[in-house]
Amino acid sequence: MITVNSLKHTFLIGKKGNEKKIEVLKDIDFHIERGEIVSVVGKSGSGKSTLLQTIAGFMKPDSGSIMVNNTEIAKYNEKQSAAFRLDNFGFIFQNFQLLPAQTVFENIELPLKLKGVSRGIRKKKVTELLQKVGLTEVADHYPNELSGGQQQRVSIARAMITNPPIILADEPTGSLDSQTEKEILALIQKLNKEENLTFVIITHDEEVALIANRQFRMTDGVLVRVGGMTHAF
Amino acid sequence: MLFKDQLQFVFQHMKKNKLRVTMTVLAAMIGCAFLIVLASIGFGIQQTLKNEILNDEDITQIELWNDGTLSSKDQKFIEGIDHVKVVLNRAEISGGVKSIFEDREGESNALMVDMGAQKELPSNLSEGRLPKKSSEIVVGYHYAQNLLNEADQAEIERKSKEADAAGTYYDGSEEGFKGDLLNKQVTLQFYDEETTEYSEPATFTIVGILKQPSYEWAVDSKVLFSDSLLEVYPNLVTSPSSKIYVDSIENVMPVLDLLKEQNYQVYSQVEQLDELDMFFLIFKIGLIFIGTIAILIASIGIFNTMTMAVTERTREIGVLKAIGASPSLIQRLFLMESSFIGVLGTGLAIIVSYGISFAANAVLPYVVSFALSDEDLSSYDITFSLIPWSLVVIAGGISLIVAIISGWRPARNATKIEVIQALRQEL
Numbered sequence: 001m002i003t004v005n006s007l008k009h010t011f012l013i014g015k016k017g018n019e020k021k022i023e024v025l026k027d028i029d030f031h032i033e034r035g036e037i038v039s040v041v042g043k044s045g046s047g048k049s050t051l052l053q054t055i056a057g058f059m060k061p062d063s064g065s066i067m068v069n070n071t072e073i074a075k076y077n078e079k080q081s082a083a084f085r086l087d088n089f090g091f092i093f094q095n096f097q098l099l100p101a102q103t104v105f106e107n108i109e110l111p112l113k114l115k116g117v118s119r120g121i122r123k124k125k126v127t128e129l130l131q132k133v134g135l136t137e138v139a140d141h142y143p144n145e146l147s148g149g150q151q152q153r154v155s156i157a158r159a160m161i162t163n164p165p166i167i168l169a170d171e172p173t174g175s176l177d178s179q180t181e182k183e184i185l186a187l188i189q190k191l192n193k194e195e196n197l198t199f200v201i202i203t204h205d206e207e208v209a210l211i212a213n214r215q216f217r218m219t220d221g222v223l224v225r226v227g228g229m230t231h232a233f
Numbered sequence: 234m235l236f237k238d239q240l241q242f243v244f245q246h247m248k249k250n251k252l253r254v255t256m257t258v259l260a261a262m263i264g265c266a267f268l269i270v271l272a273s274i275g276f277g278i279q280q281t282l283k284n285e286i287l288n289d290e291d292i293t294q295i296e297l298w299n300d301g302t303l304s305s306k307d308q309k310f311i312e313g314i315d316h317v318k319v320v321l322n323r324a325e326i327s328g329g330v331k332s333i334f335e336d337r338e339g340e341s342n343a344l345m346v347d348m349g350a351q352k353e354l355p356s357n358l359s360e361g362r363l364p365k366k367s368s369e370i371v372v373g374y375h376y377a378q379n380l381l382n383e384a385d386q387a388e389i390e391r392k393s394k395e396a397d398a399a400g401t402y403y404d405g406s407e408e409g410f411k412g413d414l415l416n417k418q419v420t421l422q423f424y425d426e427e428t429t430e431y432s433e434p435a436t437f438t439i440v441g442i443l444k445q446p447s448y449e450w451a452v453d454s455k456v457l458f459s460d461s462l463l464e465v466y467p468n469l470v471t472s473p474s475s476k477i478y479v480d481s482i483e484n485v486m487p488v489l490d491l492l493k494e495q496n497y498q499v500y501s502q503v504e505q506l507d508e509l510d511m512f513f514l515i516f517k518i519g520l521i522f523i524g525t526i527a528i529l530i531a532s533i534g535i536f537n538t539m540t541m542a543v544t545e546r547t548r549e550i551g552v553l554k555a556i557g558a559s560p561s562l563i564q565r566l567f568l569m570e571s572s573f574i575g576v577l578g579t580g581l582a583i584i585v586s587y588g589i590s591f592a593a594n595a596v597l598p599y600v601v602s603f604a605l606s607d608e609d610l611s612s613y614d615i616t617f618s619l620i621p622w623s624l625v626v627i628a629g630g631i632s633l634i635v636a637i638i639s640g641w642r643p644a645r646n647a648t649k650i651e652v653i654q655a656l657r658q659e660l
Contacts, residue, residue, distance in 0.1 A: 058555070058652040079559050086557025097552045097656060101249055111556050113238045158556070 001198055002032040002055065002166065007064030007074075009050060024050045025061065026221040032214075034165060037192050037199040039209035041226075042218035048202045051218065052170055055200070056089060057081030069165070086114055090159025090197075094171035096151040098143040098158075105130070105139045108157045115162060125161060133157045133187065149180035156187060160197070169201045173208055185211050234562055243569045250542065254574060257538040261578025262585065264531030265632040268524025269586035269620060270593075272628065275520045277594075277619040279513040284614060286502050286509070287482075295477040295489055298498040302473045307497075314491060316484035317477055321350045322460070324471035328424035330456050331431060334417070337380035337410055341373070342455040343423070345462050345471065354478060361415050361441030367461040370421075371441035373453035378409035385409060404452070414439050421456070423469060432466070521627065528632055531578070532639040539571050539643035543650075550647050551655020560648035567647050571640020572633065579632040583625055590618040 007028035012019040024047040032038050042048040054061050055068075057076060066074040073084055090111075091097075098107045108129060109122045117125075130136045133153045143151055152172065159167050172188070173181035189211055191197050201212060209215050217226045234242075247254045286292065297303070297311075303322055311320050326343035348363050364370060381389070385408035396403035418438050422431035446453050463469065477492075477499075479485045485503040492499045543550070550563055597617045 053653055056555070079561070082554060082557050082559045085555070089557075091555055093656065097548075097555070099549055099552060101245065110553075113242075114234050114553075114556065114558050114562070116235050116238075118235070 001034045001036075001069060002030075002200070003065075003067040004028055004030050004055070005065045005067075007051075007054065007061050007066065009047075009054060009059070009061045011050075024221050025054065025064075028064070028221075028223045030216065030223060030225075032198060032200065034198055035192065035196045036214065037188070037201065037212045038214050038216065039201040039203060039212035040216045040218050040223070041203055041206060041209040043204060046218040047221040048204075048218040049170055051223070052168055052200065052202045056091070056168055057085055086111065086162065088164050088166055090162070090164040090167040092152070092155050092159050092167060092169035092172045094174035096143070096148075096155045096175070098151060098154055100143055103140050103142055104135060104146070104154050107143065107154055108161055110158060111162045126157075129157045129161055132191075147180070148176050149183055152176060152180075152184050153187065156184070156191070160191065160195070163195075166198045166200065169199060171203055172201060173203070173205065181208070234558075239562075239566060239569060243566060243573060246542070246546075247570060247573065250538075253538055253541070257534045257574050258577045258581065260531040260534040261528075261574055261632065261636060262581040264528040265579050265582030265628055266585045266589070267527040268521065268631065269582060269624060269628045270589050270618065271524045272517055272520045272624050273586065273590050273618040273620045275513060275517040276621055276624060277590075277616040279509065279517075280616045280619045281614070282509055283506065284616075286506050292502050293479050293482055293485060294501065295479065295485065295492065296500045297475040297477055297492070299473060299475065303475045308475075310495075311477055311492070311497075314488055316480045316488055318480050319350050319353045319478040321354070321476045321478065322347045322473065323476065324460070324473040326423060326458075327470040327472060328426040331422045331424060332376075332380060332456070333420040333422070333434065334380050334410065334414075336382045337385075339376070339379035339381060339454065341376065341379060343458065344455060345458045345460045348459045357444055358441045359444045361439070364440055364457070364459040367459055367465050368435075368437055369440045369459065370419075370437045371443060371457040372414065372439055373443050373455045374445045375409075375452045376439075376442070376454045376456070377411070377414050378406060378452070379454035380410040381405075381408060415442060416440065423466065426470070521631075524628070525631055525635075528635050532635045535571055535574055535636055535639035536643065538574065539567060539640045540646075542570065543567065543643045543647045546647075547650055547655045550650045551652050554650070554652045555656065564644045564648045567644035568637060568640050571636050571644070574640075575633045575636020578636070579629045582632065583629065586620055590620050593618045 007025050008023070009025040011022045011024055013022055014020045028051060030038075040048045040051060050059070053059050054074075055066055057073060058081075061074055064074060065072060068084075068088060071084070073081065076084060099110070102110070105126055109126045112122045112125065126139075127136075130139055133156060135150065135153055135157065138146060138150060143154065146154065152175075156167075156172075159169075167188075169188070173184055176184060185208060188199055188201075192199055199212075201208065203209050214225060215227045216223050297320075299307075302324075303311075303320070308320055308322075311317060324345045326345065330341055330343040332339045332341060348365075351357075351363055358371065359374060361371070389403070389405045389408055392403045392405075392407075416438065418436050420434045421437050422434050424431055443453060443455075443457070463471075477488070479488050482503060485501050486507070489499055489501050489504065553563060554560075594617050598615060
């Protein structure tokens with residue numbers, strides 16, 4: 001499903017003319033199968049978010065290859081990346097990234113709008129998904145009227161609405177209390193089982209990382225496998 | 234994204250920033266309305282002058298000047314030109330003529346006309362017929378008004394003095410002969426400019442009266458004779474001229490050009506019309522250019538509004554890009570917003586401009602009359618402001634293009650926003 005080979009990326013920091021090179025991704029290699037939950041755990045600045053952003057196409061790596069469903073996406077331009085994201089990736093962010101002026105319903109249907117899906121089909125799909133994530137009651141609410149857990153559910157629903165094979169989650173529980181965190185992780189596991197969705201979870205929280213089938217650790221740009229799934233909620 | 238979803242997206246944002254969008258639309262409206270109203274003055278004045286020329290009954294005539302009477306060869310050539318209806322030879326009698334009727338007298342211009350040719354033209358008479366004999370005449374519409382006795386003269390003198398004192402002018406229209414002159418006999422004497430003496434009195438019968446001139450201010454008291462008058466008065470000094478009548482206004486210029494090529498001295502009012510059009514074309518371009526400056530100033534408002542919209546929505550743009558919106562879609566959404574501001578501003582400007590134009594045409598004649606303490610201009614057909622469709626299209630086009638250009642840069646900037654940076658922004 002996702003195969004990353006020899007992925008390298010460098011940031012230049014400091015004043016112009018006096019920049020320092022920081023290698024954030026050092027020869028990253030890994031493979032993810034369909035239906036897996038994979039976690040990448042690491043401290044701040046370890047390069048884990050950069051890895052996710054590179055896979056997502058938010059930035060281009062200096063070198064290396066990213067194959068998703070046998071398609072090389074590392075060299076895609078902005079337009080190609082956007083189109084590929086729309087069809088293949090769903091995103092869950094730490095601070096939910098919902099549009100405050102749009103209702104829950106409108107936030108969830110946004111990717112369908114971008115795909116040019118008609119209003120009738122959108123309504124049907126969003127209604128079904130709202131039921132699945134338990135948000136039917138708040139469909140017409142605005143994000144600021146919801147709790148953190150509800151907002152993250154909306155974010156998960158938005159990520160799933162186009163049925164993408166892969167969900168990329170960057171610190172999905174970073175802004176939630178421990179009880180809500182458990183609920184969200186349980187939802188991710190449920191969706192993984194029921195929908196056969198592939199999840200790539202970036203987290204600094206060792207506990208969260210444990211829900212994955214396979215866990216990786218990122219340390220100073222180096223990715224190593226640290227274990228399989230041993231923990232259940 | 235479906236077009237109607239794009240529209241909904243844009244309207245949703247415009248609604249969210251109602252006040253700012255409204256102010257920008259108002260600025261665009263004022264700029265565009267200024268352009269339309271300013272240029273409409275050019276169109277209005279042109280229309281007024283054009284109507285003035287077109288209303289002239291002589292519009293399909295070509296004046297031809299000769300050293301003497303038109304030779305039969307020339308006449309034949311001109312009559313043979315396509316679209317020439319009639320060549321009318323006429324001769325002004327130098328010195329004019331004095332009319333005596335009962336106790337009244339009046340001086341008039343006198344013309345001899347080829348009545349055979351005149352017959353072929355549409356009648357220019359309000360009543361009666363054309364002369365058939367040298368002793369028959371046709372007189373101008375105001376001929377009777379020109380026949381004054383001593384009492385009339387004293388009255389005119391008195392009224393003129395009063396008018397002078399009031400700073401106006403009295404034209405003598407209330408005096409003169411009030412009865413019917415048709416088929417009446419008048420005594421005429423031709424004035425000889427060389428000897429400064431009048432000819433022996435002779436009696437003529439008025440068989441026709443000319444139509445009222447198309448201009449209200451024009452006074453027509455001339456006397457028209459048949460050209461057979463020369464047989465009776467062979468020593469009359471005359472200035473001959475010819476008028477060429479063309480079948481329609483469109484054919485005047487081709488006939489005129491042909492005659493000029495043949496070195497005839499010719500003139501037509503239509504030439505004036507062409508010169509007028511050229512002058513006003515340049516004048517209107519100048520006005521539109523000045524008006525465009527107002528639109529450019531308004532465009533700064535659109536640029537600011539769109540720049541703010543992009544800055545405020547950086548995170549939203551980031552989210553859209555993250556979930557798969559293409560850069561071209563982002564650019565299109567912002568361009569649509571600036572275009573809508575332009576469309577709304579232009580639409581309102583057109584409505585407002587028509588209102589201003591209507592009000593100007595209704596009120597300005599009174600204002601100008603009052604300001605100049607002149608006669609009442611409201612009775613004249615003066616167009617101060619005219620907004621033809623072409624002006625609406627030009628002004629609307631300029632306004633929309635400027636609005637789109639103003640939104641172009643902010644829209645481009647929106648596409649360059651980096652997802653990672655945008656998502657880091659706080660709510």
